[in-house]
Amino acid sequence: MIRRSLGQLLEMIPGAVPAAGHPDLQIHGVSKDTRTLRPGMLYVPLIGAKYDGHDFLADAAAKGAAASLWQKDHPLPDTDCPLLLVDNVLKALQQLAHCYRSQLPVRVIGVTGSNGKTTTKDMIAALLGTTFKVHKTQANLNTEIGLPLTLLEMDEDTEIAVLEMGMRGRGQIDELTMIARPDVAVITVIGESHLELLGSREEIARAKTEILHGLKEGGLFVYNGDDPLIDQVLGEMPKPADLRVCRFGARSSSDIYPTGIMQEEDGTRFTVNVDASHSYYIPLLGRHNVLNAVAAIAVAEYMGVSTANQIRGLQHLKVTGMRLEKVVCANGLTVLNDAYNASPTSMRAALELLQELKGHPRKIAVLGDMLELGENEAALHEEIGRRLDPEKIHALFAFGPLSEHIVRAASAVYPKGTARAYREKAELIRDLAAFVRPGDLVLVKGSRGMALEEVVSSLQTIEIFGHSHSEIDRVPPNAGESETGE
Numbered sequence: 001m002i003r004r005s006l007g008q009l010l011e012m013i014p015g016a017v018p019a020a021g022h023p024d025l026q027i028h029g030v031s032k033d034t035r036t037l038r039p040g041m042l043y044v045p046l047i048g049a050k051y052d053g054h055d056f057l058a059d060a061a062a063k064g065a066a067a068s069l070w071q072k073d074h075p076l077p078d079t080d081c082p083l084l085l086v087d088n089v090l091k092a093l094q095q096l097a098h099c100y101r102s103q104l105p106v107r108v109i110g111v112t113g114s115n116g117k118t119t120t121k122d123m124i125a126a127l128l129g130t131t132f133k134v135h136k137t138q139a140n141l142n143t144e145i146g147l148p149l150t151l152l153e154m155d156e157d158t159e160i161a162v163l164e165m166g167m168r169g170r171g172q173i174d175e176l177t178m179i180a181r182p183d184v185a186v187i188t189v190i191g192e193s194h195l196e197l198l199g200s201r202e203e204i205a206r207a208k209t210e211i212l213h214g215l216k217e218g219g220l221f222v223y224n225g226d227d228p229l230i231d232q233v234l235g236e237m238p239k240p241a242d243l244r245v246c247r248f249g250a251r252s253s254s255d256i257y258p259t260g261i262m263q264e265e266d267g268t269r270f271t272v273n274v275d276a277s278h279s280y281y282i283p284l285l286g287r288h289n290v291l292n293a294v295a296a297i298a299v300a301e302y303m304g305v306s307t308a309n310q311i312r313g314l315q316h317l318k319v320t321g322m323r324l325e326k327v328v329c330a331n332g333l334t335v336l337n338d339a340y341n342a343s344p345t346s347m348r349a350a351l352e353l354l355q356e357l358k359g360h361p362r363k364i365a366v367l368g369d370m371l372e373l374g375e376n377e378a379a380l381h382e383e384i385g386r387r388l389d390p391e392k393i394h395a396l397f398a399f400g401p402l403s404e405h406i407v408r409a410a411s412a413v414y415p416k417g418t419a420r421a422y423r424e425k426a427e428l429i430r431d432l433a434a435f436v437r438p439g440d441l442v443l444v445k446g447s448r449g450m451a452l453e454e455v456v457s458s459l460q461t462i463e464i465f466g467h468s469h470s471e472i473d474r475v476p477p478n479a480g481e482s483e484t485g486e
Contacts, residue, residue, distance in 0.1 A: 009027060043067070106135075122317065130310075256274055368450030390413055399455075
């Protein structure tokens with residue numbers, strides 16, 4: 001973490017003015033939350049819609065804060081805690097992080113995209129971590145607050161930082177990339193998330209491609225070559241004059257692509273075109289995760305990680321939870337927990353995986369609303385419903401008002417009672433618990449606001465004594481098991 005004197009902090013934050021405190025006073029780390037603040041840290045009193053961190057300075061001082069930022073438009077407090085007066089606390093935090101990053105010989109990888117950015121970030125960190133000292137974004141600290149805090153958590157001897165960059169609108173990725181100044185920029189995919197705010201996938205592509213504005217001269221841009229939107233907007237976006245490019249994707253027209261994919265019980269094995277003599281294994285399910293891994297391999301190749309270390313890094317990969325996490329329950333159920341978030345792109349990928357997996361007599365989809373899709377939200381949900389095949393996914397439980405469109409579309413081909421919509425989560429959980437049998441495979445997926453992890457928790461704890469004889473339960477146990485294994 002950052003270790004600097006108060007005098008050095010004054011030099012790192014333009015316009016900062018000392019209100020008190022000796023310039024040799026040492027700061028060890030930064031915190032915006034008095035609940036997690038440790039002695040010796042710099043307190044950053046951020047201002048939110050419903051809180052003002054300045055109100056908690058006394059708590060910060062009592063917990064041993066060495067000093068605090070203080071926004072100049074707030075009255076000076078009666079405190080013994082040394083203060084650095086700044087025009088804007090958030091901007092000061094970002095300036096401090098940017099300066100700290102520039103003082104270290106660290107190389108930075110910036111990762112963004114509509115889907116898969118957290119998993120890809122974890123994969124890149126796992127690959128590079130076999131060879132370098134790596135620091136990465138924890139959980140989803142990928143915002144204008146989380147990213148600078150992540151940078152300030154870096155140790156001075158960090159060799160590579162892998163930073164996730166999230167956004168809700170135009171200009172936000174631009175802000176993050178100018179703070180982080182990445183050496184490599186990665187865009188996983190351009191999907192439909194944030195259509196509500198941005199209006200079109202083209203505008204989403206522009207928002208994501210803002211990451212190139214902060215890319216260093218001679219930097220590498222790794223992006224999905226299967227998505228024409230990135231190439232479509234690339235020419236109009238600010239970027240280094242000597243940009244280097246590597247396209248990954250499923251097609252052979254990309255620079256790096258998988259040449260063979262084999263789905264196994266608990267993971268996926270694949271080869272890539274750059275060296276088909278070696279196979280890679282990821283402890284994750286789904287072809288889309290193979291593409292995420294291929295993007296990570298492209299970065300690792302650029303950074304000089306050996307093939308042997310790449311294989312080892314992916315094999316021992318640990319990813320952030322609730323992303324197609326396979327849960328084998330004591331009651332005989334197998335659950336695919338993908339409850340962290342959902343968009344049409346990721347929903348299609350999860351349903352494709354559910355159809356492909358073998359060894360389960362019945363497959364059940366529990367789907368929640370996909371949020372932030374704008375004026376086309378109903379049509380996008382209906383499109384998901386039309387993709388469902390009752391011969392391959394034997395029952396559908398949907399939660400939320402938008403998911404009723406999924407059920408309405410699916411009902412055209414699903415037998416009566418095998419596709420159900422719910423407005424009350426407790427009712428869905430009750431009916432699902434009565435329906436499932438040992439051996440069933442259940443996919444649970446929806447946007448973060450739907451909190452479908454509650455369904456996953458319930459499925460893990462229910463006791464299955466038998467099954468009911470309702471209409472939905474009359475789906476033949478071997479429905480959809482074709483000679484080709486689906």
